[in-house]
Amino acid sequence: DPxxxxxxxxxxxxxxxVFNDRHFSCENCDGCVSGGFDAATSQIxxxxxxxxxxxxxxxVVAHELIHAFDHCRAHVDWFKxxxxxxxxxxxxxxxxxxCTLMNEIARFKFGLKGHHQTCVRDRAIRSILAVRKxxxxxxxxxxxxxxxxxxxxxxxxxxxxxxxxxxxxxxxxFQNRDxxxxxx
Numbered sequence: 001d002p003x004x005x006x007x008x009x010x011x012x013x014x015x016x017x018v019f020n021d022r023h024f025s026c027e028n029c030d031g032c033v034s035g036g037f038d039a040a041t042s043q044i045x046x047x048x049x050x051x052x053x054x055x056x057x058x059x060v061v062a063h064e065l066i067h068a069f070d071h072c073r074a075h076v077d078w079f080k081x082x083x084x085x086x087x088x089x090x091x092x093x094x095x096x097x098x099c100t101l102m103n104e105i106a107r108f109k110f111g112l113k114g115h116h117q118t119c120v121r122d123r124a125i126r127s128i129l130a131v132r133k134x135x136x137x138x139x140x141x142x143x144x145x146x147x148x149x150x151x152x153x154x155x156x157x158x159x160x161x162x163x164x165x166x167x168x169x170x171x172x173x174f175q176n177r178d179x180x181x182x183x184x
Contacts, residue, residue, distance in 0.1 A: 002167035003062035003097060006174050007069055010156035016042075016072035023068075033130055035060040037067035039078045044068060062096040069156065082134060086142035087150035089124035094150075095157055097167070098123055116160070120151060 011018050018024075022043075029036075029047035034056065036045045044064040051057045070076050070088040077084045093099055099119035109119070121143055128139040154160065156174055161167035 001058045001062070002164060002171045003058065003095075003161065004065060006156060006167065006171040007062060007065035009171075009174065011065070011069055011072055014069070014072045016068070018065075018068065031130075035064050036131065037064045037071070039071055039076070042068065042071065059097050063092045063098060066092040066095055073155075082128065082132065082138060082142040083146050085128055085132065086124060086139070087146045087153075089127040090120055090143060090147060090150040091153055093120040093123040093127070094160060095154065097161065097163075116162075117151065121147060 008018055024044050024046065026046045026048045028049045029045070032050060034047050034050050036047075037043075038045060044061065044067075046057065046060060046064075051060060067076075067088050070091060071078075074084075074088075076088055078088075094116075099116050124143050125136070125139045128134065128142065129136060132139075157167070157170040158173055159166065159170055161170050
């Protein structure tokens with residue numbers, strides 16, 4: 001999956017190499033949660049009882065790898081600062097493929113102007129509410145306060161990958177990022 005390949009390479013370049021047997025765990029989870037990032041162990045949890053398709057698992061892995069990347073590069077305060085959590089959730093919804101047109105159509109949610117931003121905002125709020133005991137108003141306020149900056153933070157993709165082809169281009173661009181400056 002090009003999303004995961006890019007994120008794994010970006011983590012490695014940031015000094016946070018991911019090892020499959022150490023950093024991924026498949027478990028049964030409560031409710032309808034598909035996965036999570038455990039900051040205490042730097043481990044991605046995949047909810048095997050709630051993931052039914054390969055494409056869904058790919059999105060969950062990409063989403064959680066974005067959290068791992070944010071944890072590595074930005075030293076996110078996951079437990080005390082809801083704005084940090086909101087920012088990472090915005091980035092994960094924006095960059096993981098959660099809000100692609102096809103996924104939104106499958107959810108029977110689609111619109112025209114600004115729909116991607118609406119989807120990112122709504123999914124970030126839902127994710128915060130799934131992992132923290134805060135009011136909906138608190139989650140909405142945190143997302144609104146950091147939305148513009150975090151939505152526009154496209155690292156390590158450099159663009160919003162709206163489909164696998166976009167993710168492949170982003171991965172190719174990522175691989176060539178330092179190629180030209182190294183020759184100067």
